[in-house]
Structures are given as structure tokens and as C-alpha cells.
Amino acid sequence: MDAALPIQRGLGRRCRIKLGRDFQRVRRDGERAVKGCLIANWTRRTAGQPSRLGVVVSKRVGNAVVRNRAKRLLRESFRQHQDQFKQPLDLILVARPSIAQKDFAGVECDLLLLLRQTGLLK
């Protein structure tokens, strides 16, 4: 890892969407895209604020173990690429049932493809 890249890849409490009204706002007012095993809703934030992530995994995806793993994979994909966004986002990732068969590389690939298609990446 070269020293030129800023290493700010944490995913603490400030980087999460926790309030129900935030979820409702993003899913009502934001933009929406679908790719592979995930659905994304997002709204743009002003520069300087951190990006925030919310994860939604319904019971249709699987039992508690499968759902937990899906959430972890989505969070990890977001964490590793959040500094590559053009501008900060409030992003909600909704898992689809096909995520149960994917590994980390598959989920990461779907997320990058989606972000590239919608022009959110640098």
C-alpha cells in the first residue's frame, strides 16, 4: 500500500444509517439501481461529511446465519471502497436472495459494477 492513499477505511457508528426516518428518506427521495445480488438506494451528501451505509436483509434471504453473513459481506465491500466515491453518499444496500450463494469477491464485483454503471465512482 503506497503512502499516497489516505487510509480512512473505518466503519464506525458515524458511518451507519440508524434512524428509521433516514431509511425512509433515502428510499423515498433517493435514486435506485439493481445489479446482481443487490439493490442500491442513495442520496448525495455535501462534501466533507462521511458517507453512510445502511443494510437491509429480509427474512426471504435465509436464516439468521445467512443473513448475518450477507450483512457482513455488504458492509465489508462498502468499507473497502467508500473512499473511491466521487462525493459522500447515504447508501442503502438491499440484499436479494441470490447473495446466499456468493462469496466476498462476487459481492464486491456486483457492488463495483453497480457503482460504475451509475457513475458514482471516481
Added chain:
RNA sequence: UGGGAAGAGGGGAGAAUCGCUCGCAGCGCAAGUUGCGGGAGGAAAGUCCGAACACCAUAGAGCGCGAUGCCGCGUAACCGGGAAGUGGGCCGCAAGGUCGGACUUGGCGGAUACACGCGGGCAGCGACGACGCGAGUUGUCCUGACGGAAAGUGCCACAGAGAAGAGACAGCCGGGAGCGGCAGCAAUGUCACUCCAGGUGAUGGUGAAAAGGUGCGGUAAGAGCGCACCGCGCGAAGCGCAAGCGACGCGGCAGGGAAAACCCCAUCGGGUGCAAGGCCAAAUAGGAGACCGGGAAAUGGCUCGUUUCGCGUUCGUGAAAGCGAACAGGUCUCGGGUAUCGGCCGCUGAGACAAAUGAUUCUCGCCCCUUCAGCAGUGCAGGGGAACAGAAUUCGGCUUACACCUCUUCCCCGACC
């Protein structure tokens, strides 16, 4: 050696990088940041029983509802006192003291509903073995929501003549009448058939079950009609803490299944659950509606009974009682708002609250397949696999899921000695 069943135990290890969460300490005004330490299971699951804990309710009686249902002993969660060790907080310069609770070890006392374990008892158209001519008895195993069918009501399909204090279809039996064959001189005897009125519960057939069974006697034929034995019922010396067993005596036999149909008996049971519940801002603030105003509320289902509250004020009318109106009062319901799926406590050596305990890579170990080498155990290389499953107040039990490995017991097949 291979396969199967049951039970018990285990349920990969280590490292690097990047992250999450909680606690403590340092730095920082703060946001944060650094260090150290803790961070999923045997079932964390289902939520099927219970306990702790919390709140609400609670004179009592009856009815109802629910749960449980052979006997004995034991076990834990939990509560109380206390000991040692490990780790932690606080005080102290230190030695040390102290604190609450966590874990481990050993032990004491209290508490038991359910559950579980062990032992025992009883039952069974159950399986196998032994004994007996036989009915049957007995041993082992298995099974058992294992109080009551002798409180009552109802049910028992199909088959069968008959299914609960039953029943004559075939059959058997003697008697009467008729007709016929045979024997006889005849009276008569005998054999078969038909009809009539009876006897019978031996035989056949049906069924889960046919109203005790096996034998002998008896009889026209039969029948506990009589006897012996077996079974059954009642009483009972004695044995056992108890469930219960039972020498012996008496009784010719009372009597089917199902209570997981209703039901009866006994025992127990108040309700809701951490979204319990408490605290904080603001406040017994301030709105809307309904009802009561001879009633309301509580006794969490109902009734009785009991307890509590309330039956007020003003105005009009009237002599008064009373009537009408308004207000106050009581009870119930509903909605908005604040820092808002508000925050904190409850809440923990995991302790969240859009929910942490992770991601990637490497090494080693385990299992399977293939190639090669080897008589073989096996070795090298390549590829693949690793189940069920994620804490949400805590604890005990139950149930369900589970790749693979280890151990114990039992069974089966093959080979060798």
C-alpha cells in the same frame, strides 16, 4: 476387516493485514486517538414446561376453567451463611485492606410444581426361552398420558344367528304325529324322511372380543350340574417406608373395549411478561369524545357476598318531596407535541438496540477422489470438502437439527487361527 444400531465425548489450530464492539487507562476543550484486556453454541434454535426477577391485583365462599395423575429416593436453576484460587474495581507510597459480583474447586442449610435420572410395583390378544398332557405358570426383553369403565350419559364400524345381564343359522337330543324301507305270524324293534311343540350352549362358521378354561364324571343331548386343577372375585395371618405382594380360608364365577368421548375423583394453579418495570425533560400540564349522575369501581371468567368511592353546588319552579337546566365530580376512550424506531438504568469477563463477535490471504492438521510408487502399512503430487447453526434479562429441563472424528456396548456378513 467391513456394515448397522444405541449411548457418551468432541465440533479444527496458528499467523499476517484491514475492520467492528465493550471495559479500563493515557493524551486531547471536544470530535477522537493510542495501549491493554474481554467478545457465540451444543444446541445460542423451537419457545413446549418451569424457576428467578419485575409490575399489577388480592377479606372469603361457591361455580367454572386449566394442568397433572403407580410408589420411593435423588438432582439443579434459585435463596441464605461461609472457605480457597484466578481475574477485576476502590483505598493505600508500600505491605495490605475492602467491595460487589463473575468463573473454578470442595462443602453446609432452605426450597420444590414441572422435568430429568436411578430403583421398585402393576398391566399387556407383545417377542423369545424354560416348566407343565393341558388350561396355564414363570424368567428376560419390549411397551405403557399407569386414578376411576362397580357413579352416570353415550359409542363399539364390518362380519356374524347373536355384541352386554345376548343369541338357535347350521348342528346335536329325546317326545308326539305322518309316511316309507327292513326283520318278524303278530305284538313290536330298527333305519331314514317330513311336520309340530320343546331341550341345548358341546361342535361349525364370524369377529379385536361369543359371557371363565383344561380334564374327569354326569346327561336324552348338554350345561359349574358335580369334582380336581388353572384363572377370577372377596376376606386375610404375615412382608414391605410405599406402590403392592400374599400363606390360608370362602365363593361356582360376579364378568368385554375405549376415559387421547363427555364425565367423576384427587392434587395444584391470580395475571402479564425485560416491549416486565423504573428514572430523565415538561406536568397530578393542557385538549377532544362517550357514559354515569341509583349508581360506579374492585374482587381480572361468572355469581353471591364483601370492600371502596359517590349521591355535590348554583339557578328556575314548587309549601315540600320532586322535576328541569348549567357547572363541578366520577369512570372510560382517543390524539398531537418535545432531543423521538428519545435517552439512561434494568444489562452481565459477550452485552447489542438498523442489532458487534468480521473480511482476505498463508501455513499446519482432518476427510474424500484421482495419478504414480510400494507385497503392504503408507508416501509424493493434483483436485475437492468441513455439518446444524448466531447470544438479546438470567437459569434448569424438554424437543428438534447436525458433515466428520474418537470411545464403549450389542447385532450381522466374510476371511484366518
